[in-house]
Every structure is written in structure tokens, then in C-alpha cells.
Amino acid sequence: MKALRIAGAVVLAAGMLLAAGCGSSSSTPSATASGPITGTLTVWDYYGSATPIKPAVAAFQKLHPDLKINYQAVDYDTFQQKFSVGVSSGAPPDVATLDMTWIPEYASQGVLTDVSALSGGTLNGRPIAAQYTPGALHAMTYQGHLVTMLYDFDAYALYYRADLFKQKGIAAPTTWSQFSAAARKLAVTRGGKAVKYGFQVLPDTFHFAQMLFQSGGTILNSDDTQAAFDSPAGVTALNYMKSFLDDGTGVYWGPDQGDSSGIAGIKDQRIGMFLNGPYMMGILKSSAPEQKGEWAVAPAPINTRPGSYLGGTGLAIPANAKNPAAAWAFAQFLLTPSQQIGVYKYGGAAPATTAALHDPLLTKPDPYFGGQAPFAVFLQAMSTATPFPYVKPWSDIDTAISDGVTSALLGKQSAADALKGAAGRTNDLLAGQ
Amino acid sequence: MARVGLHPHTRRALTGYALIAPAMLVTTAFLLVPMALSAYWSLTTYNGITAPTWVGLHNYVALFQDPRFLRSLSNTVAFVILGMTIGPALGLCAALLLNERIHGRAFFRTAIFLPVTTSLVVVATVWKMLLNDQGIVNAVLSFFGLSGHAWLADPSTALYAVILVSVWQGLGFEAVVFLAALQSIPHDLYDAARVDGANSWRRFRHVTLPGLRPTLLFVFVIGIIGSFQVFDQMFVMTQGGPVGSTETIVYYLIDRFQALELGRASAVAYILLAILATLSAIQFRLFEERS
Amino acid sequence: MKGRSLRRTLVYAALIASAVIMLGPFFWTLSTSLKPTSDVFSSPPKWIPNPFTLQGYRDVLALPFPRYLLNSIVVSFSVVTLNVVFATAAAYAFAKLRFPGRNALFFILLLTLMVPFQVNLIPLYRIMVDLHNISPLIGANTYFGLIAPSAVQVFGIFLMRQFIASIPDAILESARLDGASEFRILRSIIFPLAAPAIATLAIFTFVTAWNDFLWPLIVTNTDSMRTLPVGLALLSRKNTVNWTATMAGAVITVIPMLAVFAVLQRRFIEGLTAGAVKGAS
Structure with a gap:
């Protein structure tokens, strides 16, 4: 198909x-x-x-x-x-x-x-x-x-607090292990939880897909008839997301936070790193003008290969x-x-x-991002990005995946079980379309 | 006015029709016609653009095989049962407290009643902030040495949190209704019970509760029918999540509407109607029995 | 005696605790609305805003919250007026006039009482769109669309009919002998006599109309037509949430209702609970 x-x-x-x-x-x-x-x-x-x-x-x-x-x-x-x-x-x-x-x-x-x-x-x-x-x-x-x-x-890239990275002597991470290490150095934790400068962990399909694609996985099989995200790559991806919560370097950004952009957490310093798309450049500038010069953007750190939705x-x-x-x-x-x-x-x-x-305007240094031209990073991310599958029940599949991701991140289920459950629902939806 | 020539009875009948006309017109145009349309759609597959295709009872059958609908049904039932036990119980406690001989009854009554005047949207918006991981509820809990929790982010607590918020909002209504009923129980009944040597529990059990019975019944019926239609809180606080733990019947209906499955959404509406009709019939029976 | 004073202490303790739980959120809403955004979740919590700012209010006034307020007022007052007039008129006819089909029609009305609004939601919106295509003044995204579906609430007819039925027929008959028309009787006898019931109906309708959410959410498309609860819900669900502005919006939404409540307290409580007390007695 x-x-x-x-x-x-x-x-x-x-x-x-x-x-x-x-x-x-x-x-x-x-x-x-x-x-x-x-x-x-x-x-x-x-x-x-x-x-x-x-x-x-x-x-x-x-x-x-x-x-x-x-x-x-x-x-x-x-x-x-x-x-x-x-x-x-x-x-x-x-x-x-x-x-x-x-x-x-x-x-x-x-x-x-x-x-x-x-x-x-x-x-x-x-x-x-x-x-x-x-x-x-x-x-x-x-x-x-x-x-x-x-x-x-x-398409997603890594936004990070460049001022704090510099202050704490952290280099922009390019691999998953560097990413975890950077998060550990950056976050201020209390009682095993990040209270400041954590990595924003969003329990949704977008962010799971980010880790999945970077581990070589896909959401559906090649002819879009079966779920494929419950593969070992999927389990690795989900466990990696969870590792930020387990070692207290991630901030779980659930629906109770009120928004998905995380702007409230960015403004009150709870969030120090997040993976998101270029539209956040605009949101940062308009909603957090006081943090001008503090942010930078780097390609999302990879596991085995680059990828993004x-x-x-x-x-x-x-x-x-x-x-x-x-x-x-x-x-x-x-x-x-x-x-x-x-x-x-x-x-x-x-x-x-x-x-x-x-257009040359896009590669002009941007003072908000400390003279960086973050757009180039997103262009690069776009070149290796894949759209979500075009199947009729996609929005229900999306719900099934984010439900599974949520359960695993909150420790209600193991990553493997959560993904298997979501895959079952996905297969039913695909069969019934 | 054409008074001449019309028999007074005819004139009065015509006046009657004229007086009920606006009410009947509004009810027909905005209630009965939409109901009929909805009933028809529930028997079709329809996206609002292409013509509906007749599918008979397929939507109803499919709904009862749909795990998401069944979950929304069980979430709603849990909401109704818990809400309608905790709410009236606390409301009765508040009414009993207010019925004591106390100073400042007006103040306390107002305080407890205040949330009733506030819209559910406001209540839900405010509590979403209070119950936030970083919110004041957790701050107060930690002051008392209890550990906080992301109440609305955890699928095993979100529904309970929403129920408590709803109870908080409706408590004053129940308290005031019970208070009025308590005050209408004749004092001689208590005096007689006291003469018979009944202690305060027995007086409550044998005088207060029977006196409250009709009011209790009414509060339950009104509350249950209202609770089955719960939506606003979920729309604001949880969007039906996390993991569908707060998705209710009406939320699911709106979701199907949004997915342009108008036939399916209408079938959900009629299932809700069937549930409420059954409950109303039971209510009617109970009231008949009493009078 | 000792037992009694212990009991009194416990009663007061419980009442004070309840008052704190019931009033606390109102206080916290007000307090948050006056804080800078960075202090919303500050730890330890700041009960009194320091620094103090009106930025939240400036933010919501820039959104058209004054417009939402105006819309809420227009809609609520229209709904109250229409219900008082139409429900009383219909209730009078159902209670005191004889005409063929009276009981059957009243029974149909009673049956609609148990129909949840959600059943009508989607077709009703379609009807409103069709009306809008006939004339831009009516139908979807107009005051007409917001008001018309709640212009006559069956519950109101039911409530008024019970009250009017208790008015002695003799009064009406003597008016009729004096040559008064039914409309005149309605205006100069029923309305004044039913004033307490009308007050109840008015308050009940006002509160439901002011707080109504689902229908205004569906039927309005533009900021210029939104009511306060819709504006507030959309504000709280924005992709970039602003808690201080949201709380300022909540304060603005609640204040008018609290003002009415403060003035009409006793009537207000009776109005909202009338159905329950009447129905049960």
C-alpha cells in the first residue's frame, strides 16, 4: 500500500x-x-x-x-x-x-x-x-x-539552555549516551526528581517516534497493514525516554501541565532541554522574551541513525x-x-x-539564539524525517500509541507490554478500516 | 379584537393555544426536530457531507463491541456512583453541622454554597492549576509531611481527582437542600424520641433519616441524571486522558463527532437517552409509590 | 456540660475546616491572578502576591474579555426574560385554560425533560447553519443562535405550572366576570401573584445561562460572539498556557455572579434549590 x-x-x-x-x-x-x-x-x-x-x-x-x-x-x-x-x-x-x-x-x-x-x-x-x-x-x-x-x-531538533551548558562545561550532545550525561549534569534534582533545568519528557507519539526512528524502527510495517512500533527498537526507544524520569533528569510533561509547548515550565526554569519543531522558535521569542540569548538548537542526538517525524x-x-x-x-x-x-x-x-x-534570511544569525542560525539545524532534520503513516484510523492509532507511552513512562506497565497492547489495538483498527 | 361571535369557551381555547405557542414552537424547532434527525442519523453512516447510508442497527452493535465506548461507559458509571455517594454524604454532614446551634451560620452556609454559583468551567480551570504537579494542593500536602502526586497526569488517580472537584462544586447544593429538609422535621418528633430514651445515633437513624428520605431521593435522581452527562470538567482538566481514564460517554460522543462519524455519535446520544429514560422511569415509580 | 462544649468545639473546627476548603480556591485564584507568571508555582508558595502585578488582567483585557462579558450579559438577560414571559404564559394555559390536546401536549413537554441536550447538539447546529444561510442575523454564531434554544425551558413551565395551579380559580373567575381578557388576567393577576415563583425561575435560568458551556462552545465561531465560560476554557487550553491571565479570566467570569449572589443571597439559594425542595415536598 x-x-x-x-x-x-x-x-x-x-x-x-x-x-x-x-x-x-x-x-x-x-x-x-x-x-x-x-x-x-x-x-x-x-x-x-x-x-x-x-x-x-x-x-x-x-x-x-x-x-x-x-x-x-x-x-x-x-x-x-x-x-x-x-x-x-x-x-x-x-x-x-x-x-x-x-x-x-x-x-x-x-x-x-x-x-x-x-x-x-x-x-x-x-x-x-x-x-x-x-x-x-x-x-x-x-x-x-x-x-x-x-x-x-x-521536524524535531534539540533546544537547550546554551548559557547553562557553557557555565557547566557541557558540550551539545550528538549521541544518546552523551545526551543522558548532559541531562545529568544540567538538571538540579531534589528527592530524585528534576526541579530545575530538566529534559522535557512528553508522553506523545511525536516524541516516541523521534526515539523510535533514531533506533531504526518504524511505526507500521512496509505496507501499512500491521503495527511495527512494538519491535525491539520501539522498546529501546521507550525505555530510553523513561530513563530520563528514572534518573531524575527529566520533567514529565503530562496533560495536567496545561499545554504541550511547555512554555510555563520554560519560563519558570523547570525545563532546560526539549525536543521540538521549528515553531517553538517563534513561541520562545514571543512568550519568553526574557530568555533571549539563553537558548540554542542542535540536531537531535541519535542512537543508530538520524530521524524525526x-x-x-x-x-x-x-x-x-x-x-x-x-x-x-x-x-x-x-x-x-x-x-x-x-x-x-x-x-x-x-x-x-x-x-x-x-532564502538568505533564514540563515541570518538570530540574536535570540545567541547569534546562531537555528534554521539550518531544522533543514538538516527535515532531510532525514518521515511523515506518519497515511492510514484512515491514524488519529485513533495515535491515541493508542500515546496511551501506551504514557502507561510505560508512569511505570504502570513495562515498555514491552505497553507497546504490545498498543500494537494490538493498532492492528484491530487497521483490520477494521 | 374579534370578541363578538366567538363562544367564550372557544375564545379561551384559542387563547390557550396562543399562550403555549412560543413554548411549543421553540420545543419543536430546537428539540423535537433535532431529536428526530439524530434518531435517523444513528441508523446511518454519515459524515455530514456525503449523503447518509442506511446501516440499520450497525452503529449500536459496533459501539457495544468498541472497547473505548465500553470504557467510557464504565468511567461514567464510576463517576456517577462515587460522585453520588461522596457528594450527598458530605452534603449531609455539612447540613448537620449547619443545623447545630452555632454562631455565624449564614457565613458558613454562604461559604459552602459559593462554588455552586460558579460555572463548572471556572471550577475545572482553577482546580487544574491547584492539582498540578507543582500546584498548591501538593504544597499543602508536603507541609503536612505527605508526598505530592501528579493527580491529573496519572491514569489511576485522574478520575478520582475529577470526581472530588465535582463533589467540591456541588456540595453546597446538597448541603442547603438537606438543611432545609432538616429544619422542616418537626421538633416534637425529636422530643418524643428523647422521652423514649433514644440516644443521638438512634434519633438520627429513626427520626432524621426517615424525614430526609424524599429529599435524599430527589437529590440522588437529579444528581445521577446530571452526572451521566458530565463533560465540562473533562474538557478543561484532562481532555479525556491520561490513557482514556477520564473519557466519559459525552466526551466520547464529541470525539466521534469530531472524527466526522455523525451516525456513531448519534447512536451514543441515543444510548445515553435510553439510560436516562430508564432512570427517569425508576424515579417516577419511586415518587408514585410515595404519594 | 463538658461533653457539650467538646462537641461545640468539634462542630466549629469542622465548619472552619470546610470554609477553608471551600473558600481557599477562590482566594488562591485571586492571588494567582495578581502574580507575575514566574511566581505561579513558586516554592514555597506565595499566598500574597509579591511582587504584585496587573499584567494578567492586561493580558485578558487584550483578548476580548470585555466582549465576552457583554455577550454573557446579553445572552443571560435575554434568556431570563424570554423564559419568564413564555414559561409563565404557557404554564398559565396548561394550568388554568381548557383546550383540546392540553394534557397530551403537556405530557410531550414532560417527556422532553429527560432528553439529554447532547442528543440534539449536532442536528441543532445544522439547523442553526441553515438559518444563518437564510439570514446572517440568525442561526450559527449570532445572539439568536446562542439564545433561541434556551428561550423556553421545559423545567420552567413545569415549575410555574405547579405554582399557578395553586392560585384559586375564584380570583380568575371574578376577573373574567368583570370582562377581563385572558391576556389581561395573565398580566395583572398571574404575574404579580406568581412573583415569588418567577424570581425562583429567573435566578435558576440566569445561573444556568451564565454558566452554560457546551452549546456556546459549539455555536460560536468568532471571538466577538463567545461567552465568558467559552473564552475562559479556550484560554486555559491554549498551546502556550498563561496561568496568571487564565486566573484573571476566571475572576472576571465569577465576579458578576458573586455580585448577584451577594445582593440576592437568600432568594438565590432558594432559586437554585427550589426544584429539589418543591419536588420532594
């Missing part, structure tokens, strides 16, 4: 190249070709206060004065609920930001517009396939069709969107190089199109 999907993506990409190469873009039934953009355009955006989309809306409005733009900021945490309510009751947005991990659930329900058809294979007059990395194209494709356009990408934000057009023409025009506008740079400039996150990835 996975092979089929990749083949589909390749064929699709080739087709798009062909289409773009043979004729001028005007011969394709592209939405951009169809006169002025009018009507109402509804945009839902989960970025929050540091959004690059809101300024883009203003700029787009200037280009299309006759268009009425209805911009709505919707919180990330409740976005899916709002999106489902909107789509299922006939009040969908025209363009929505969707976390790439939500795509399979919606794509399999037929909720998302087939962008391949809508776009005619071109984005701003150039073939789509030529504007993304192969990994990104793979992530945007569901069963041979493009269902979303990647807007920002997410590959995700990000996709721009999606619901199948029942009222104004798909305006939606596609706006999506294209958001993906022009100048707007893509806005993802970094306003949101502190990582743009997704290849043109934007090589």
Missing part, C-alpha cells in the same frame, strides 16, 4: 511536470485563470498571536478589493472540533490550516478538495512537483491525489467550500516566496516551499 502510494505520488508529480512542460499554464483548467476573485473568502487560522496569515490576508485584500475576506483565528487545541462542526454542517471555511497529522482522517472521509484537479498541477504558474522536496510531496498526497499544500514544516501545517480546502476559486488563489498567494518568508518572520516557524527554504 505504501509502495503504491509513493508510486502514485511519483506518477502524479511526473504528470504535473508534463502538464506544465507541455502547455502554458493558461491551457489548464486552473482557478487562477478565471478572471477577478470575488465573493466571500473564509479563512481559518490556528497559528495564534504570531500568525503569518493575518498579515497575508491584509496584503491579499489589497490585491483583490472586491473580495470580502472573513478571517477567523481558531485555537489549535479546539481546531479539529470546530473544523468538523463546520464541515459537517455545511459551514466550512474556504481555506484552513490543518496539522499534517490530521490529514489522513479528513482525506479518508472525502472532506478535502482534490488539489491536483483544482490546481491543474501548477502553483503560481510553476509545476507543484518542482516546488517541494520529495518528502513534502509524499506528505501532501493521499491515495494518489494532492489533498493539501504544505505551508510550514515540522515530518509534519507541519497544510493549507486545505474543504470539499464543500463555498468559494474554491478564491481559496486556491489565496493558497497560492500564501505559497509565494515572499509570503512563505512571513512564516519565519512573523510565526518563527519553518516555511515549506523549496524556494523559501533557501
